[in-house]
Amino acid sequence: MTPNEQNQNYDLLDKAIQTLRETDIPAEPPFEAVHAVLDAAPDNPRFLHRSFLSHHLNSITKIAAVLIFSLGGLSLLNWMQSLDNPQTQYAGIVEPLLNAQTTTCQVTVNTVGIPEQTYSTQFKAPGLIRHSVEGGAVQIVDFTQGKMLTLTPARLIAVELEMASPLQKQGHLLEIKKAIQQTLQDDSSIVHFVEEKKIDDQTLLAYRVSHSQMDITLWADADTLQLIQLEAISNAMNSIEKIVISDFDFNAPLDDTLFSFDVPNYYTAITLPDPTEDLTAFWTKIKNLSGQQFTNPQHLTTIMGYINPFRNQIIDPTNNQQLFQMPIMIPVMKRLLFL
Amino acid sequence: MDWNTIVSENRQQVWRTAYRLLGNDADAADCFQETFISALKVAERQVVRNWPALLHCLATTRALDRLRQRKRQKGRFETIPEWSAVNSKQPEPEQYAQAAELSDRLRQALTKLPEKQARVFCLRFLDDLSYRQIAQQMEIKTDAVGVLLQRARAKLRDLLATELTPNEL
Numbered sequence: 001m002t003p004n005e006q007n008q009n010y011d012l013l014d015k016a017i018q019t020l021r022e023t024d025i026p027a028e029p030p031f032e033a034v035h036a037v038l039d040a041a042p043d044n045p046r047f048l049h050r051s052f053l054s055h056h057l058n059s060i061t062k063i064a065a066v067l068i069f070s071l072g073g074l075s076l077l078n079w080m081q082s083l084d085n086p087q088t089q090y091a092g093i094v095e096p097l098l099n100a101q102t103t104t105c106q107v108t109v110n111t112v113g114i115p116e117q118t119y120s121t122q123f124k125a126p127g128l129i130r131h132s133v134e135g136g137a138v139q140i141v142d143f144t145q146g147k148m149l150t151l152t153p154a155r156l157i158a159v160e161l162e163m164a165s166p167l168q169k170q171g172h173l174l175e176i177k178k179a180i181q182q183t184l185q186d187d188s189s190i191v192h193f194v195e196e197k198k199i200d201d202q203t204l205l206a207y208r209v210s211h212s213q214m215d216i217t218l219w220a221d222a223d224t225l226q227l228i229q230l231e232a233i234s235n236a237m238n239s240i241e242k243i244v245i246s247d248f249d250f251n252a253p254l255d256d257t258l259f260s261f262d263v264p265n266y267y268t269a270i271t272l273p274d275p276t277e278d279l280t281a282f283w284t285k286i287k288n289l290s291g292q293q294f295t296n297p298q299h300l301t302t303i304m305g306y307i308n309p310f311r312n313q314i315i316d317p318t319n320n321q322q323l324f325q326m327p328i329m330i331p332v333m334k335r336l337l338f339l
Numbered sequence: 340m341d342w343n344t345i346v347s348e349n350r351q352q353v354w355r356t357a358y359r360l361l362g363n364d365a366d367a368a369d370c371f372q373e374t375f376i377s378a379l380k381v382a383e384r385q386v387v388r389n390w391p392a393l394l395h396c397l398a399t400t401r402a403l404d405r406l407r408q409r410k411r412q413k414g415r416f417e418t419i420p421e422w423s424a425v426n427s428k429q430p431e432p433e434q435y436a437q438a439a440e441l442s443d444r445l446r447q448a449l450t451k452l453p454e455k456q457a458r459v460f461c462l463r464f465l466d467d468l469s470y471r472q473i474a475q476q477m478e479i480k481t482d483a484v485g486v487l488l489q490r491a492r493a494k495l496r497d498l499l500a501t502e503l504t505p506n507e508l
Contacts, residue, residue, distance in 0.1 A: 012499045013492065016445035017464050019438045020359060029354035033368040034346065037375040041342035 035212075090191040090207050093220045093227050094180050100250035101125045107172050110242040121173050121245075128259045129171050140259055141171065149261050158267040159289065163274050172243045176232050179211040196222065204228060345390050346375060352391065353398045359465055360402035360449075362442060370405050374398040395468075396476045399461045403449065410450045448498035455479075456491035463488055 028034075097103065103123040110116050122130040127143035138151045146163035183189040194206035194217065203222035208215065214234040220227055230245040263269045270289065275282040350371075357370035374397045378390070387393055449457045458477065462468045463484075474481040 013496050016441045019441045020445050023359045025355050025358045029350055029371050030368050033371050034350055036372050037346050040376050
């Protein structure tokens with residue numbers, strides 16, 4: 001091998017290393033893999049600490065240590081009970097959110113690979129939701145009836161969909177509410193006080209709690225314990241999703257007309273087929289509606305808007321797998337439509 | 340420290356190590372799970388003083404094992420289309436294909452190195468660990484790291500210079 005050839009190989013190796021280092025890596029491992037790993041630990045994973053004891057302390061020292069730790073633990077417990085309990089404060093802060101008959105709020109969603117979205121949400125118990133983007137689309141969903149109406153004022157298009165079964169995926173607000181409800185019922189959920197912060201003369205307290213599908217941080221007014229802002233970081237999708245909900249208004253009267261499924265005058269009504277019955281027809285209609293090839297992030301945001309309320313009810317007919325995750329859904333849809 | 344915290348704090352590092360070496364979701368996810376399960380077994384036998392280092396080392400070893408396994412199976416792997424495939428930030432297709440081919444060649448070349456050389460190479464050039472950190476993780480002398488790296492680089496240069504058959508890619 002000549003020196004020149006050797007240099008070329010040097011370059012090639014360095015280039016290959018560089019290329020490998022720059023591999024485009026998804027930010028998070030698949031949700032299922034993380035859960036499998038979490039579930040793999042024994043029920044009582046204290047062996048991590050036991051093994052330390054077994055290596056470093058003889059049995060007499062172990063007994064002494066256990067006694068000391070037990071007494072210390074009891075004292076600590078008594079001391080903590082004498083303080084304000086974060087669990088109790090958390091329950092008080094979320095109570096209006098969980099029990100309100102109506103809720104109005106602002107929702108901002110950040111998902112990796114998709115532009116940030118902010119929309120207003122109006123909720124009316126038991127299952128009516130209206131999402132609206134300022135100057136943009138309006139979506140009205142009845143989760144109990146499986147009905148959806150999406151209005152696009154710029155194109156005067158009204159997209160209707162009625163499904164045979166109630167919708168399972170209930171939008172960000174209701175899913176976070178459900179998760180909060182579960183953390184209250186689950187004795188193993190621990191609420192942590194995070195910090196106190198002063199913003200514009202208002203003192204805010206932050207609490208954090210973990211749910212199996214998301215980490216929730218809530219900010220409340222220190223004086224009134226009124227909920228100011230909710231942040232949820234969810235990894236239920238393949239990519240991490242951060243949802244911030246603020247500007248809460250509970251139990252304000254909301255007119256029924258806000259949740260009307262009547263198509264307004266001058267709008268062209270388009271009915272989507274039920275995706276649980278004919279996925280190909282459904283996706284063809286979505287494609288025709290947008291006239292694009294599922295390649296542009298902004299365009300995908302629009303598609304997500306249409307399919308979000310029933311995303312986890314979409315099943316690949318070839319293998320009966322749930323197409324909940326967008327990265328899986330898009331290639332399957334392309335295949336179905338021969339794109 | 341409990342298991343949830345260990346997984347939560349180290350999941351991204353393990354995932355990156357596995358994905359970079361394996362190049363696709365399915366293999367990387369399997370490797371990710373194998374790594375943590377191996378770490379659990381290690382913890383049952385002995386005290387783990389440094390979880391990040393243990394997991395890092397295990398992830399590299401498992402990923403290299405899996406690469407060798409792939410090589411034995413010989414067929415080309417079909418990667419599952421990912422979100423990135425529809426993301427507009429992708430480089431031009433030709434550029435992307437060249438980069439992907441070069442990465443594959445290096446991955447294949449790594450499977451032909453002796454195990455220690457491959458591990459040292461990955462820890463140094465892909466994960467940016469210092470000689471000292473590598474020596475600690477692999478329980479070898481710092482001098483030995485340098486020797487193994489030199490041999491690994493020399494062999495990789497030769498392997499990359501050799502035209503690989505399509506089955507080997």
